[in-house]
Amino acid sequence: MFTTPEQFAAANKATVDSLLSLANTALASAERIAALNLNTARSVMEDSVSGAKALMGAKDVQEAMSIQASLAQPNVEKAVAYSRSVYEISAQTQEELSKMVEAQFSEFQKSVAGLLDKAAKSAPAGSDVAVAAVKSAIAAANSAFDNMN
Template sequence: MFATPEQFAAANKVTVDALLTIANTALASAERVAALNLHTARALIEDSVSSTKTLLGAKDVQELVSLQAALAQPNVEKAVAYSRSVYEISAQTQEEVSKVFEAQLTEFNKAIGGVLDKVSKNAPAGSDVAVAAVKSAIAAANSAFDSVNKAAKQVAEIAEANVAAATNATVKAVGAAGKKKAA
């Protein structure tokens, strides 16, 4: 009925493994963001030098305004692409961490179910009602967790669709504004 040292060791191993998985996921995410930032900074410097050279080659004010408008669109698109990349990294990280927590919850539920079965076998007569009530409460909590989890996934999908739509609208609006200035 009581947990043995081997059971405690196994439970601790599972917990440590889950924490290591989460730590590795966080580090991988940080590496991806750092690589993205380094790449973006390098591209920004190269683009700035190129843009400066282009703008310095303008022969008159009209050409300078036209060049500025032409250079604005790619910069907005790059900023949007950067934001989208950061969002994707964070969404993937959140998804991986959620999977670890779901696996932990599943294991916890199995363990609690096993303990309740042992308790019900060794419990005094009449305690079936209490064990059934605990099992019912656990089932209700799991159902609520599943509902919240599904709702959170739907919200994430809607948010992702809205981000994509807003991104496209921003790029189109800046492109149209740039064309109007150039004209």
């Protein structure tokens, strides 16, 4: 029932590896969003400059209004595309993180079940009811987690 230093070290290494994987996923997502923001800002700046040049070249108010109206639609489309890209990045990141958490929870379930079995074998006589109650509580928690997913 006792944990050896090797088991403890292996558990710590697995935890550090999991946290590193989570951090890498989060940083990759932040990097993708930062790149999207920079590209969007660059595009907006270029469009603004070309729009301003076009407006300055207008010969009358009617032409200026026409140019201004023609500039609005592409900006709306770009805003929608930007929102869609942010959503896709966020959804992909959420999916990756969810898979990692599910894998960790699965490993945790196996570990707890193994420890409980070891404890049940070395438990004093008459503790069967307590062990069964703990197993039932764990099964209920696992069921609740599965239903959330």
